[in-house]
Amino acid sequence: MASRQVCRIGDQGEGICFAHDTPQNFTTTFTTGSAVMFADGIQICVVGTIGTTTCGHHTRATTGSGLSGATDGAIHRVGDVGVVIEDERGTYTATTGSPSVDSL
Numbered sequence: 001m002a003s004r005q006v007c008r009i010g011d012q013g014e015g016i017c018f019a020h021d022t023p024q025n026f027t028t029t030f031t032t033g034s035a036v037m038f039a040d041g042i043q044i045c046v047v048g049t050i051g052t053t054t055c056g057h058h059t060r061a062t063t064g065s066g067l068s069g070a071t072d073g074a075i076h077r078v079g080d081v082g083v084v085i086e087d088e089r090g091t092y093t094a095t096t097g098s099p100s101v102d103s104l
């Protein structure tokens with residue numbers, strides 16, 4: 001499998017949130033990351049990273065890679081997914097990441 005760009009604080013994912021009367025497409029922007037791992041000088045997102053969505057909810061990263069010497073949790077990468085925290089009513093897929101740092 002090809003390596004994938006790692007997500008950093010400020011990177012984004014796209015998904016659909018069902019915690020509304022009508023499901024809404026949203027963009028989530030990651031707001032938390034590893035305390036010890038950086039890409040491009042920015043903290044790397046890991047499983048458990050929180051995001052804030054354009055629909056007014058929050059997301060939590062649920063998949064990532066444990067490879068590449070991760071010391072602070074599995075690295076969240078483009079193509080990894082997460083859930084809407086509020087009742088876990090929705091999911092997203094990470095869509096943007098580092099232009100220079102990949103992770104298997």
Ligand SMILES: [Zn+2]
Nearest residue numbers: 017019055057
């Ligand atoms: Zn929502």
